[in-house]
Amino acid sequence: MxxxxxxxxxxxxxxxxxxxxxxxxxxxxxxxxxxxxxxxxxxxxxxxxxxxxxxxxxxxxGPALFAATFVSLERCEGLLKVARPYLEELALHTGETVTFAMEIDGVPVEVGEISTSRPFTRPHAPGRIFGYTNTAHGKVFVAHKAPAEREKIRFELATPHSLADRESLSLELEGVLREGVAFNFEERDIGICAVAGPVRDQAGRVVASIAVLAPPGRFGVRERQSHAEAVKKAASSLSAFLGYLAPEKSE
Incomplete structure (x- = not known):
């Protein structure tokens, strides 16, 4: 079943x-x-x-699906409205496309985008349903799931760079939890790299993900490190606005 x-x-x-x-x-x-x-x-x-x-x-x-997701979509619209200033600031700071994703009925969905004015072509429009293992947004969500839920995740081999086994996924998710961001190196679409970070609500639950997208030529070591820090700052600021109090780091 x-x-x-x-x-x-x-x-x-x-x-x-x-x-x-x-x-x-x-x-x-x-x-x-x-x-x-x-x-x-x-x-x-x-x-x-x-x-x-x-x-x-x-x-x-069909209409049954629209009816089932109506409440979820209204929730998404409300959170996206709150998040938009943070997304715009992140896009301005990085000069790259910024996207916002949420889990709707158990799957990660891109619900908002701030496009870059620089040359960059994306094959997908907002509304795209993402895989959990081959996108930065998806990895953010699955990294914060319980082990039993992780085991149910289905691998999606979209490009030669896609993760293809549980061991590789487990190591990558450990890195996501340790570093606070998830990366995608052309794993869903050739020509698209990304770094994403979690947005938390007052209870500490991951309710959304913010990502910076760029072509490989603009995603070298220096750029991705800079983008990662910018994503973490934007996600942290939005989480704080939503009432999340990050635990103090031990010295």
């Missing part, structure tokens, strides 16, 4: 504002799930109203 749910979520995660419609064949190819399995999943989700099909046999998100 868990594996079926994971495969179903993998299918739903394909739909975003950049590519809102898919055929069964395209979904099977993109997710690596067998075509007949995708077909059965899609038909089940269609009968429940989570997907709808048109005359060309292309599928779109």
């Amino acid at each position: 868990v594996q079926v749910l994971v495969k179903g979520l993998a299918v739903l995660s394909l739909f975003d504002t950049f590519r809102p419609e898919w055929t069964v064949d395209q979904m099977a190819e993109e997710t690596g799930v067998p075509r007949m399995t995708v077909y059965r999943l899609v038909k089940t989700m269609e009968s429940a109203g989570y997907l709808v099909s048109d005359r060309t046999n292309r599928y779109h998100l």
Whole structure:
């Protein structure tokens, strides 16, 4: 049952504002799930109203999904409004694209972006559902999950740089918790690198992630170290505004 749910979520995660419609064949190819399995999943989700099909046999998100996420989206809009000044300041300071992500119904979703004026092309628009193991945002969220939850995370091999095994992921997540930021070196899309940091609420829960994105040519050692510090500062400032009191460092 868990594996079926994971495969179903993998299918739903394909739909975003950049590519809102898919055929069964395209979904099977993109997710690596067998075509007949995708077909059965899609038909089940269609009968429940989570997907709808048109005359060309292309599928779109259905009304049941919109209704289920309405409350989450309202929460996202409120937090994004609060976060925007911090995102704008970070974009101004780094000169690079800044994105803001939250977990919606158990998956990391980009809900906001401040674009750079410098040459930079992104294949995805805001609204994209991210993987947990091949994006900086995703790593931030999964690093702060319980071990049992981490074990359920599905690997997404999008590029030759994507993490492909539990040991590599575990080592990377240890680094995220130790350093306070997560990196992505062309692991989701060739030509895109990123560094992200966690935003916490008053209770200390990670409720969002802030990231700086840049092409590899502008993400050398010096740049990424500078961006990492800037991301940590922005995330820390927003967390403090939300009521989070960071523990004092022991001397």
